[in-house]
Amino acid sequence: MEGVDYLGDERRKAEFDVDEMKIVWAGSKHAFDLTDRMSKMVASDPVFRKDNRTMLDRKALFKSTLEKSAHAFKRVDELNLTYEEATKLRFFIDEPTYTDLHWGMFVPAIRGQGTEEQQEKWLKLAEKMQIIGCYAQTELGHGSNVQGLETTATFDSTTDEFVIHSPTLTSSKWWPGGLGKVSTHAVVYARLIIEGQDHGVHGFIVQLRSLEDHLPLPGITVGDIGTKFGNGGYNTMDNGVLRFDHVRIPRNQMLMRVLQVSREGKCTYSDVPRQLIYGTMVYVRQNIVTDASIALSRAVTVATRYSCVRRQFGSQNGGMETQVIDYKTQQNRLFPLLASAYAFRFVSEWLKWLYGDVTARLNANDFSMLPEAHACTAGLKSLTTSATADAIEECRKLCGGHGYLCSSGLPELFAMYVPACTYEGDNVVLLLQVARFLVKTVSQLGSGKQPVGTTAYMGRAEHLMQCRSNVERAEDWLNPSAILEAFEARAFRMVVSCAQSLRNFPSPEEGFAELSADLAEVAIAHCQLIVVSKFIDKLKQEIPGKGVKQQLKNLCNIYALSLLHKHQGEFLATSSITAEQASLANTQLRNLYSQVRPNAVALVDSFNYTDHYLGSILGRYDGNVYPKLYEAAWKDPLNESVVTDGYVEYIKPLLKGKLHLSRL
Amino acid sequence: MEGVDYLGDERRKAEFDVDEMKIVWAGSKHAFDLTDRMSKMVASDPVFRKDNRTMLDRKALFKSTLEKSAHAFKRVDELNLTYEEATKLRFFIDEPTYTDLHWGMFVPAIRGQGTEEQQEKWLKLAEKMQIIGCYAQTELGHGSNVQGLETTATFDSTTDEFVIHSPTLTSSKWWPGGLGKVSTHAVVYARLIIEGQDHGVHGFIVQLRSLEDHLPLPGITVGDIGTKFGNGGYNTMDNGVLRFDHVRIPRNQMLMRVLQVSREGKCTYSDVPRQLIYGTMVYVRQNIVTDASIALSRAVTVATRYSCVRRQFGSQNGGMETQVIDYKTQQNRLFPLLASAYAFRFVSEWLKWLYGDVTARLNANDFSMLPEAHACTAGLKSLTTSATADAIEECRKLCGGHGYLCSSGLPELFAMYVPACTYEGDNVVLLLQVARFLVKTVSQLGSGKQPVGTTAYMGRAEHLMQCRSNVERAEDWLNPSAILEAFEARAFRMVVSCAQSLRNFPSPEEGFAELSADLAEVAIAHCQLIVVSKFIDKLKQEIPGKGVKQQLKNLCNIYALSLLHKHQGEFLATSSITAEQASLANTQLRNLYSQVRPNAVALVDSFNYTDHYLGSILGRYDGNVYPKLYEAAWKDPLNESVVTDGYVEYIKPLLKGKLHLSRL
């Protein structure tokens, strides 16, 4: 069976150069080589196997992940991997674990909020993992509203210490990853209290466990918060609970880059601009958007390959049945998701550029672009994670019954992915932030303030309020400017209409509260426009490789036109297009599906995922699905014995009538 | 803490008689008493506890479910429960298990497809559970297309037996619940082969395991197919794989109510109408729609209660923060789901009536209503299960981070519920069946054939093509006839438009294939109309209880207007309403949310779920969420030891630099 390729026919149909597309997807030849090398390294190392993940109980699962993390650290060391390589290696292990928080939140928090001395001291320890840290912000009763945190850090000038305390049950830290069973340290967010005065929420480095025996230090209660969604899923992570009973730390463990507390308990702001945190936010959210494109492309790979393997109905004269990918309903559900994966990839690439731009401006003390950059990244985080979560589940459904098996990989992927809609900003809360910014932008249009960046189009207000789409035939929708104009008109008219409605309320705040559901829709319309326009921008670049650009054009059009169909109501209600034009868009969409169909498998091959990383029998590269599903079934613990455990106690008495003898 | 009611204030706000609403929800006083009694009986029996479900490994989980099933049987016997009571008792145990298939598929299959002698013999054994049976239709390579099954049942006239055989790997039976580790018997669907001639797919009773020692009989390979979505979820069920190697069964074990095979191998059709199966389908699908309303109402209960407990932002002067249920975005996501729960409940009540009607007509040899009844139930199964699956996940997201914990109950509910979108007919395949029926109905309008049942409105073709909504103010949308007309116009115009487009294709089949995505949307529009109209019908009945009817009116309007907003594009594209009217609908919707808000908790209390059945700390009746979440955390197996298992091997060496000594 080795060496078969049941998808060979599909691959031969491709009309473009897959190797070149792989580089486009990866972002560069360098990025491609790196991910290719690291993913294969992980895939070939038996310690990193994950096919038994859903069969382990919580303790065994957790322990196996600890083993992997340690093994990864060892490999990085042995092979002398670069930071970039090490990050990729950990990434391909594909299990949430404490190192995500250590490297992804603890270290950056110290780097961003610590003074130079603090960085010197703590980063050194952290980088060698002589301490392990987590990020303890959220509390049992407080999440989205960080300003509502209850944990206190009270300055004791007699001892030059802060007293960290959990005054209520709801102030218990709750959720931080890596906290429950592993971290020795945490950056703890707490209210700074000096002589009874509340100075708001700040970060403090607090040691939690002994470096000798790993026992919690005095005054510290810490543990895991329990099982989460999915079998393996996030259960490899020790999201934790933490309570402080008057725990004392030296004054110099408050992160003081921005606000300093002196020996006497005086607060002084440094000259470091407070806007610095925006830079970090753009960075973190850009990563989340990249992750969305990855999670989505994984799910799409599984659904696409399996849809070519799976056949149902339509056999004539005893011939083969139809591949389900040939059904238009299947295409209509799948291909827009394939297009979204590429769309999110390119917008995340652009966000990477934006991060560089923001950083450069910050360094030059130019804060003019910050609000726009902040709104845009918040919106894209929300848009792409929500779409990806839904898409993974849709891909699972596209696989019919077999998608429900863990061996399809999709249930695990979903369970592991969905919290991205909640952490780093609840997606609805984020949309409302974007909406607030958009309404403000529109309200300032008259005042001569020019909208910048992704809101620049609003500067063409008059045109956007008046323009009429000139699409007359289905092919006209292939014109990027037709698409762009329709999306701009829709978004702009929606903002304007909301801004007008807001004026009917006694106060802007009341209006905003009352209309918030509409405002969230406005924010989505604006963010979709960003994604569409960045995809179109990408296509203006030179892209080498036979047929590659044509495929991307098709995907860009599918992304835009499928959104146009889905949100038809908004395009029509704002008169951005006519019903007739909407119908032409739909016709064009069907044509595009036919063009993508022969390239579908090659388009997912271009993501270059190993079978290990995919973790899906349905999505296997070779399409050898049925024998492998069959083989895998027998590995379930229930199959260890032919007669099931429990037969004697619970089944036999039933069959023998021994449970209800009284009535026989 | 016992006896507190943190939601007491919410309950006191209610403007209607909750006890009366409970009876409306249950369907009758009798039904209320029954469910109330049985759910409390299960809740108070420690054997039925389920709060540890997500912490068990597969084997322990499975065994505990076997125990519960046996215990349930014993209780039924001891208490001499009626069939109705026993069914409810099993229902409230709330774990998928082999008895679902035994009672829900195996017994009905024999009753529906077996001859009188066969029923006499097998039902007697099955009803005492002296045999345990499952329903083995789906194969590894064949699901939706039942006619494509590969398993063969070849008649051997020399021995008067059928030889049941799995000729290929893909012919392995795959998925049947209860098959993997429990069932002694199965109704196996296989191709009937007589003297080389294929007579299509029929059902056969096959013994799988010895009644003495439970070992598989010779020629039978059987086992579990492996872990499925979710932690507990469906993993309490032994969905199975089964292969036959020339297994012989007596001729009289083919289910012969419709087709009979004689001693000589002659096939004869009995005079029992083949349409009988439609009756069973209506029955099974009505149950699925009821289950949708239950699963949805559970999720909504959790999200509603927790949204009252949870507070974020908006505190002024150190006061309490805002209850998140007071945010319009939260209401806009939650209240349409609350309304859907009621809507699905009432449509399932109507389906119960329809089943009675269909049965009566079948007995009178009247088949005229069958195609319509079949299409309508297929469509409602698809609509309600898809909406419910999405809604459960939305309810989970409405709970923010805490919704991601298994202790919220929502991850388990989702994982357990989603296969309803796939089994008993893949939801997309079903929509296409509905669409086919609708197109046919429209095409026959000219020929004088009157559309019946839920398609009767199509008889008013001329009116529906011309009517214009006369809504002028937001309040006009409270008028049921305004809503009904808009939904009828939209659905009808969409069908007509598709039917017209189909004519542009060389053949209807080609057209149907090409336009299938649009056709699926047409089917949804039609099915939404059914749900809306049955809700409106319900409101025409007398409904006792102070304020009860007013609440239901609000919910009916929310259901309809939120759909109208979501599918605005279709209403506008078909000119069923204007953009201005759509906007008025939205304004009315916001008003309705304000009216539901004070009644929200009472409206979910009316479902009368015990805390045991809800299985959610966030959804607790008393709202005592935080202390109970905190308490539950400590029960996680990871918290059994303070220093984690794996510390010595995988964490200590890291911290001590022992993993990378070489470089220090």
Ligand SMILES: Cc1cc2nc3c(=O)[nH]c(=O)nc-3n(C[C@H](O)[C@H](O)[C@H](O)COP(=O)(O)OP(=O)(O)OC[C@H]3O[C@@H](n4cnc5c(N)ncnc54)[C@H](O)[C@@H]3O)c2cc1C
């Ligand atoms: C897997 C996972 C890992 C995590 N890791 C960490 C970690 O390492 N460290 C850490 O500190 N935290 C962590 N968290 C916590 C996470 O950051 C919070 O859960 C997140 O910020 C959401 O906050 P919440 O849970 O309070 O949601 P809530 O704010 O309570 O949301 C509940 C509902 O209220 C709505 N809502 C809230 N405010 C508003 C508003 N103003 N307007 C309208 N609607 C509103 C929301 O939309 C949502 O529907 C993690 C969470 C998860 C799930």
Ligand SMILES: Cc1cc2nc3c(=O)[nH]c(=O)nc-3n(C[C@H](O)[C@H](O)[C@H](O)COP(=O)(O)OP(=O)(O)OC[C@H]3O[C@@H](n4cnc5c(N)ncnc54)[C@H](O)[C@@H]3O)c2cc1C
């Ligand atoms: C939890 C669970 C329990 C089950 N229990 C049982 C049981 O007890 N006994 C039993 O016999 N079976 C059982 N099944 C099997 C179940 O009945 C099938 O999975 C179901 O019928 C779907 O078929 P499929 O898996 O072949 O999906 P497929 O048909 O392979 O679906 C794959 C994709 O193809 C699409 N598709 C298929 N045909 C068409 C078409 N003509 N046009 C357009 N699109 C199409 C679908 O929409 C879907 O997107 C169970 C399944 C599950 C998940």
Ligand SMILES: [Ca+2]
């Ligand atoms: Ca488990």
